[in-house]
Amino acid sequence: MKGLLLIGGKSSRMGSDKSELILRDGLTQKQRGVALLNCVCDEVFISTCEDAGEPNTIADAFGPIGPLGAIASAQKADPDSAWLILACDLPLLEKEQLEILIENRSSSHDATYFSSASDGLPEPLCAIWEATSAKAVQSAIAKSKQCPRSVLIQLNGHALPSPGLWPLANTNTEADLIEIRARLDQSTTAKNITVSYFAQLRELTGTNSESLQTDTVTPAGLFEEIRAKYQLPLKRKGMMVAVNGDFTDWSHPLSEDEEVVFIPPVAGG
Amino acid sequence: MFQLTDQPIDPRALCDAVRDPAAGGFASFEGWVRNHHQGRDVTSLEYEAFPALAQKEGNRILEEICAQHDIIAAHCVHRTGHLQIGEIAICIAVSAAHRDAAFSACRSIIDSIKSTVPIWKKEHYTDGTAEWVKCHACSDHALHHNH
Numbered sequence: 001m002k003g004l005l006l007i008g009g010k011s012s013r014m015g016s017d018k019s020e021l022i023l024r025d026g027l028t029q030k031q032r033g034v035a036l037l038n039c040v041c042d043e044v045f046i047s048t049c050e051d052a053g054e055p056n057t058i059a060d061a062f063g064p065i066g067p068l069g070a071i072a073s074a075q076k077a078d079p080d081s082a083w084l085i086l087a088c089d090l091p092l093l094e095k096e097q098l099e100i101l102i103e104n105r106s107s108s109h110d111a112t113y114f115s116s117a118s119d120g121l122p123e124p125l126c127a128i129w130e131a132t133s134a135k136a137v138q139s140a141i142a143k144s145k146q147c148p149r150s151v152l153i154q155l156n157g158h159a160l161p162s163p164g165l166w167p168l169a170n171t172n173t174e175a176d177l178i179e180i181r182a183r184l185d186q187s188t189t190a191k192n193i194t195v196s197y198f199a200q201l202r203e204l205t206g207t208n209s210e211s212l213q214t215d216t217v218t219p220a221g222l223f224e225e226i227r228a229k230y231q232l233p234l235k236r237k238g239m240m241v242a243v244n245g246d247f248t249d250w251s252h253p254l255s256e257d258e259e260v261v262f263i264p265p266v267a268g269g
Numbered sequence: 270m271f272q273l274t275d276q277p278i279d280p281r282a283l284c285d286a287v288r289d290p291a292a293g294g295f296a297s298f299e300g301w302v303r304n305h306h307q308g309r310d311v312t313s314l315e316y317e318a319f320p321a322l323a324q325k326e327g328n329r330i331l332e333e334i335c336a337q338h339d340i341i342a343a344h345c346v347h348r349t350g351h352l353q354i355g356e357i358a359i360c361i362a363v364s365a366a367h368r369d370a371a372f373s374a375c376r377s378i379i380d381s382i383k384s385t386v387p388i389w390k391k392e393h394y395t396d397g398t399a400e401w402v403k404c405h406a407c408s409d410h411a412l413h414h415n416h
Contacts, residue, residue, distance in 0.1 A: 198318070199391070200389060202317075268347060268390070269359050
């Protein structure tokens with residue numbers, strides 16, 4: 001088994017490099033990712049945009065098209081090996097989750113992956129991609145369909161139960177980072193929050209309002225919990241949030257007894 | 270002033286509400302329930318608001334746009350509940366000394382309301398199904414991103 005660490009796409013090229021963030025153990029996310037992969041893989045590579053000529057790197061052979069291009073590049077570099085693909089921005093991921101993947105690997109399937117806590121769909125960036133998945137990867141790239149998750153959905157994959165919401169939580173936004181840091185610092189406390197639902201969310205949750213206890217520290221974290229609870233087919237992107245009757249940021253620090261409303265894209269007029 | 274109502278909207282009353290001796294121009298916009306959307310036959314529409322915040326955000330928009338344009342008065346009423354084809358979903362009335370300000374304020378008000386006021390609509394179709402309407406950008410994204 002070979003391991004490939006994905007260290008970020010466009011955002012790293014734009015200057016905000018998630019892979020250089022130090023969140024735990026005094027290691028950058030890149031260093032920690034390599035260390036995790038080294039626990040379970042025979043050989044570990046880092047995906048890079050351009051060929052820097054450094055050892056144990058695999059340069060994007062299909063241009064800047066994101067993670068699927070990186071996966072295809074690894075499969076091109078060694079078409080016979082299975083690849084454990086790992087995103088570097090999963091600070092709460094532990095060695096145990098990678099061991100679960102390896103122990104439950106089914107090489108008669110095209111891939112072994114965790115199901116997402118929030119929607120049950122494949123988690124593509126902490127997954128084993130077998131050599132037999134290469135054809136579907138190539139064909140997706142040829143059709144400019146570069147979503148690794150969509151490729152896994154089409155493949156004959158072996159789905160493992162979700163490891164829960166947090167091990168695969170990534171650091172895409174400032175709010176994600178606050179939520180993850182609170183977990184790393186163990187500074188989360190239980191609080192009671194009232195969540196009210198309108199329109200589509202009222203129908204999907206089957207309730208106008210509920211009081212719940214949460215240890216999340218931002219509306220972003222709370223939304224991920226609620227998304228998982230009801231398996232909501234909605235993503236935070238494009239949505240707004242209100243706390244105590246006013247619009248606020250996803251990174252607003254939640255306090256006891258606050259009232260939260262999640263606002264999917266509006267459609268008045 | 271922004272208002273939500275579950276009763277039919279009277280555009281004449283809204284026009285009278287912005288009437289002023291100093292006004293030389295009046296512009297209004299009415300949004301009507303249409304019988305089709307993106308190629309599907311629509312039979313009726315349901316509007317639902319997050320009332321407290323819709324009210325607050327609607328008023329904020331009216332105040333902001335009145336401050337940007339030379340406006341005498343601006344009012345807006347948005348309907349909630351189940352509406353039939355041809356009914357008025359939203360009515361905006363703006364008066365100003367001159368037409369330019371009235372036209373452009375009216376246009377800005379409807380555009381802003383559509384983008385941030387927490388109101389949602391559910392379309393009912395002739396085939397008996399119903400769907401909450403997504404914004405164009407989101408539904409485009411969903412097409413490319415089938416999960």
